[in-house]
Structure formats: C-alpha cells, structure tokens
Amino acid sequence: MTPTPVAAPLELPCGTTLKNRLVKSSTSEGLATPSGGPSNQHLDLYRRWAHGGSGLVVTGGVMVDSEHRGEPGSVVVTDDRHLDMLRSWATAGTVNDTHLWMQLNHPGKQSPRSMNKYPVAPSAVPMAGRIGRYFADPRELTISDIDLIVWRFAYTALIARETGFTGVQIQAGHGYLINQFLSPADNLRTDEYGGDLEGRMRLLVEVYRAVRKKVGDDFPVSVRINASDGVPGGFGEEESLQVAQKLAELGVDVIEVSGGTYATPLMLGDEVDATGDTGEIFFGDQARRVREAVDVPVLVTGGFRCASDVEKGLEDGLGDLIGMARPMVLIPELANDIIVHGDRERVRLPRLTTHIESLDEHSESLVGISWYEMQMDRITDGRAIGGDGLAALWFAAKRHGVRAMFPRR
Ligand SMILES: Cc1cc2nc3c(=O)[nH]c(=O)nc-3n(C[C@H](O)[C@H](O)[C@H](O)COP(=O)(O)O)c2cc1C
Structure with a gap:
C-alpha cells in the first residue's frame, strides 16, 4: 500500500531516511540542571515525543558557550562534562525509530542582562525596541572571538554525534548570533564578516563547513533560517533566498524556514491574536519559494494545527516536512493521531x-x-x-x- 503523503518516508541528501514528514520543532525546555546538563526530565519528555510518532524531533536550543546563554534552563554543551546524561537523552529520544537532532545555538546579544552582563554581537548595536532595556549593550566580536565561536559550534556538534543524537540543527534565525551577522541592521562590520551578503553570511558558511567537517558527510545537518526578521532594514526575503541557495550548494540536509527576532516575534504568529491561530501558515509563501529555488528538503513550521493543514501544506508544496511546536507540547501524540486517524479537531492554543x-x-x-x-x-x-x-x-x-x-x- 502506498503511504499517504504525510506518512511517506523522506531520504535526505546525506543518505539518512526520516520515517515520515512530521517534525516536532524546537522548543526550549527550561529543564537543564544548574550546570547546564540534561536532567531526567529531558529523558521523560523526549521519550514521550519519540513515542508520539514524529519522524524527527529537534531539541530546544543547546548553547555552545556557557558564558552566553539565551535563557535560563537551557542545556549547555562545551566539554565532556555531561556525556552520560547526553547519551541517555539521545537514547530516550530516538526510540520508535525517531530522529533526534540537537539544535546548536549562540544567542549573541539576545542574552538578557539578568544572565549576561557582557553580551557579544557582530557590531556594538544595542537590542532594538522596547525590550532593549532588558539587555546589556553588546561588544563587537574580534576575528579571534569569531574563530573560537565557529570551533565551538563544531565541537558541540561532534559531541552530539558521539553521544547518539542522530543529527544537528544550526540555529541561524530568530535574531540569535548568526542571524545578527546576516542582518544589515545589526551587522555594521567593515571587515570580511560584514558588508554585502557574502560577508554577512560568512559566519554561517564557516559554522556550517566546520560542523560538516566534524560530523562527516553521512550525518544530517540542518539549518534554521529566517524568511525575514520583520525589522525595517533587517534581513529579508530576497537575501533569505540567497542564503538558502548557498546552503544547498554547501550540502545542507534540511532547511527550516521560520522568522522574527525577540523584538519582532513573528515565529509565534500574529501578535494581534495571542493564540497565534489565525488559520494562516506562518512563512508558507517564503517556504514555497525556497523549496522551488533549491533541491534540498524544506521544513516549514508555524501555524499548522490539524491533519488537513499538514496535508494541504505538503500538497501545496510549502515544504517536504511540516513542523509543529506548541500543538505537540499540548498533545505529545499528535503525530500518531494525524498519521493513523487523519483529520480530527483543530488543536486550539x-x-x-x-x-x-x-x-x-x-x-x-x-x-x-x-x-x-x-x-x-x-x-x-x-x-x-x-x-x-x-x-x-x-x-x-x-x-x-x-x-x-x-x-x-
Ligand atoms: C516555549 C517555546 C520555546 C521555543 N524554543 C525555541 C527554540 O529553542 N529554538 C527555536 O528555534 N525555536 C523555538 N521556538 C519556536 C518554535 O520552534 C516555533 O517556530 C513556533 O512555536 C511556531 O510554531 P507553532 O505554531 O507550531 O507553535 C519556541 C517556541 C515556544 C512556544
């Protein structure tokens, strides 16, 4: 019997196969131990999601530098301190033939004052908007700081592979450090990491290449990018398309399309409706444009609330994979429901x-x-x-x- 589109497996460029098209997208858990290690709660949570039926689960953002954390309770992986718990986390999250990919992140200046008095950024441009007062003014990174950050992403990726995670995702959107480099509003550098898009994208390209070199060609590496930051003069759709094309050329396995920053939280949906449920798929049009422009699987996340949303998203070519975050927190078994029972009530946030x-x-x-x-x-x-x-x-x-x-x- 031919599987329905949502139940169809997907082979990635690296040769790995995901068992279906549903993805539990990244949500920071806030469950780490004070030293940044995974806790037993991570094991319970990810075991539940793995049994829930998605082909792929992406972890909440894991910090690659303990001095720079985006929020409290995030896991930090910088050395061999928590290897046993990381192994247990990976084991729990990969039952039921589920892929578990570690999301790698550095917040740059999106690291609140309450946690970080000395944030860093491509340029010394303070956080914009009314939330700016919660963040200390950042310092501009030097070239040797940048080299170290590239190395940190790669090292954390290597630990992910060695402890049993089945892939990694580089967070290059949502206003975090790599996104800050991409943004002409945040990146005013005049050296090779600034200027035109090629310069602003250099950090992402170097991080991708360093990660790929450490984990090898047969290991899934995904990148999450913004369709747009939603900031005047910021990173927008045309440049986002060019970044996707570059990533495809470099051999990325999955491009996830999202958008927004802390100051413009588009990734959570329409601000007017706090439920984020307008019936609209966030970034759907841009995800389709990316998909048409590159020969790499595209993952689109935001606004999917039921089986027919998912089926329509696949049918309309918005993505090869459909991501859900809040609905799968509310119903950890949602992927099974969608695949086995098809349409059911819309999940209401x-x-x-x-x-x-x-x-x-x-x-x-x-x-x-x-x-x-x-x-x-x-x-x-x-x-x-x-x-x-x-x-x-x-x-x-x-x-x-x-x-x-x-x-x-
Ligand atoms: C509690 C919470 C935590 C989140 N944490 C992350 C994160 O760590 N990394 C990330 O890339 N996106 C994160 N997101 C964004 C989600 O991945 C997703 O883009 C957003 O919730 C929209 O999808 P949805 O409409 O299916 O919820 C988070 C969202 C929520 C609600």
Missing part, C-alpha cells in the same frame, strides 16, 4: 492571561513561553495540561528565579 491587564500587556511573550515550559514540565510526570498565565509566571520564577522575568522570543 489557549489564550493565555494572568487576569491582570497590565501584567499581560507587559509580558505577553514571557507568559506564553513560561506557560509552554510549564506544560513540558507537566508532561515529564504524566500530569495533564493545565494552569493559567499567572501560574506560569509563578512556575518560571520558582524554577529560574528573577532571571526568568524578561521578555523571551
């Missing part, structure tokens, strides 16, 4: 509120992110989804202290 208007207005993205982290925590010990926005803020404060109280994503 809750409209989150603390019931205190000024608090909601001030911290919409913080409430949202904290609420989803609280649900990931609940999944690990089998509790049902629950709690409101205020409970989520309380949860984040208890877990991470005041460091958690700043806008995220």
Whole structure:
C-alpha cells in the first residue's frame, strides 16, 4: 500500500531516511540542571515525543558557550562534562525509530542582562525596541572571538554525534548570533564578516563547513533560517533566498524556514491574536519559494494545527516536512493521531492571561513561553495540561528565579 503523503518516508541528501514528514520543532525546555546538563526530565519528555510518532524531533536550543546563554534552563554543551546524561537523552529520544537532532545555538546579544552582563554581537548595536532595556549593550566580536565561536559550534556538534543524537540543527534565525551577522541592521562590520551578503553570511558558511567537517558527510545537518526578521532594514526575503541557495550548494540536509527576532516575534504568529491561530501558515509563501529555488528538503513550521493543514501544506508544496511546536507540547501524540486517524479537531492554543491587564500587556511573550515550559514540565510526570498565565509566571520564577522575568522570543 502506498503511504499517504504525510506518512511517506523522506531520504535526505546525506543518505539518512526520516520515517515520515512530521517534525516536532524546537522548543526550549527550561529543564537543564544548574550546570547546564540534561536532567531526567529531558529523558521523560523526549521519550514521550519519540513515542508520539514524529519522524524527527529537534531539541530546544543547546548553547555552545556557557558564558552566553539565551535563557535560563537551557542545556549547555562545551566539554565532556555531561556525556552520560547526553547519551541517555539521545537514547530516550530516538526510540520508535525517531530522529533526534540537537539544535546548536549562540544567542549573541539576545542574552538578557539578568544572565549576561557582557553580551557579544557582530557590531556594538544595542537590542532594538522596547525590550532593549532588558539587555546589556553588546561588544563587537574580534576575528579571534569569531574563530573560537565557529570551533565551538563544531565541537558541540561532534559531541552530539558521539553521544547518539542522530543529527544537528544550526540555529541561524530568530535574531540569535548568526542571524545578527546576516542582518544589515545589526551587522555594521567593515571587515570580511560584514558588508554585502557574502560577508554577512560568512559566519554561517564557516559554522556550517566546520560542523560538516566534524560530523562527516553521512550525518544530517540542518539549518534554521529566517524568511525575514520583520525589522525595517533587517534581513529579508530576497537575501533569505540567497542564503538558502548557498546552503544547498554547501550540502545542507534540511532547511527550516521560520522568522522574527525577540523584538519582532513573528515565529509565534500574529501578535494581534495571542493564540497565534489565525488559520494562516506562518512563512508558507517564503517556504514555497525556497523549496522551488533549491533541491534540498524544506521544513516549514508555524501555524499548522490539524491533519488537513499538514496535508494541504505538503500538497501545496510549502515544504517536504511540516513542523509543529506548541500543538505537540499540548498533545505529545499528535503525530500518531494525524498519521493513523487523519483529520480530527483543530488543536486550539489557549489564550493565555494572568487576569491582570497590565501584567499581560507587559509580558505577553514571557507568559506564553513560561506557560509552554510549564506544560513540558507537566508532561515529564504524566500530569495533564493545565494552569493559567499567572501560574506560569509563578512556575518560571520558582524554577529560574528573577532571571526568568524578561521578555523571551
Ligand atoms: C516555549 C517555546 C520555546 C521555543 N524554543 C525555541 C527554540 O529553542 N529554538 C527555536 O528555534 N525555536 C523555538 N521556538 C519556536 C518554535 O520552534 C516555533 O517556530 C513556533 O512555536 C511556531 O510554531 P507553532 O505554531 O507550531 O507553535 C519556541 C517556541 C515556544 C512556544
């Protein structure tokens, strides 16, 4: 029997095959130990997602430098300190023939003041917008700093491979360091890492090449890029297409298309509707353009809420793979449901509120992110989804202290 489009396996350029077209996209878990190691909760959470049926699960952002973390509770992999737990995490997350790819990230200047007094960036351009006050002004990276960062990405990728992760994803979007280099609004450098797109893309190209060299040609390497930063004068669709073409030329296995930064959180959907459920697929048109321009599998994430969204996305050529993040936090078995039962009710994201208007207005993205982290925590010990926005803020404060109280994503 021919599998339905969503159940069809996909062979990647490196020769590996994903068992179907559904992906649990990256969501930072906030579950790491104080020293940045994976915890037993990671094992429970990722085992559950692996049994949930997606062909691929991407981890929350793993930091490649312990001095530079994007948010509290992220895993940090810089040396051989947590190898046993990393192995256990990879084992738990790859049951049921699931691929588990580690997302590699360096936040650059998107590292809040409460965690990092000395952030770095391509140029000494402060964080824009009303969230700027939560971030210290960054220092411009030197060439030798950049060389070290390239090496760090590659080294973390090597540890991922050696501990049993079945692939890696380089985070080059969402306003983090590599994205800052790509952006003409953030990158004012006049050396070989700035200027035209070739210069601004140099860090990404070097990171990709260094990672590929360490993990080998038979190991999946994906890159997540922005369709657009949504910032005037920032990285936009034409340049995003050119970056995708360059990555394809270099031999990337999957390009994931997303968008936005902390200041312009497009990756979470329409700001007007805090549920992010407008019925629109985020970045669908750009993902289709990328797919038409390159001969590499494209993964599109954002706004998919039910089997027919997924089927239509594949049919309309928006992507070869369809990513879901919040719906799979709410329903870890959603991929099985979609593949086995086909259409079912649309997953409705809750409209989150603390019931205190000024608090909601001030911290919409913080409430949202904290609420989803609280649900990931609940999944690990089998509790049902629950709690409101205020409970989520309380949860984040208890877990991470005041460091958690700043806008995220
Ligand atoms: C709680 C939370 C944490 C997230 N963490 C990450 C992350 O670590 N790395 C990343 O690339 N995207 C992250 N994202 C963005 C998601 O991968 C995804 O792009 C976004 O939620 C839109 O997809 P959805 O509509 O299916 O939820 C996060 C989103 C949420 C809600």
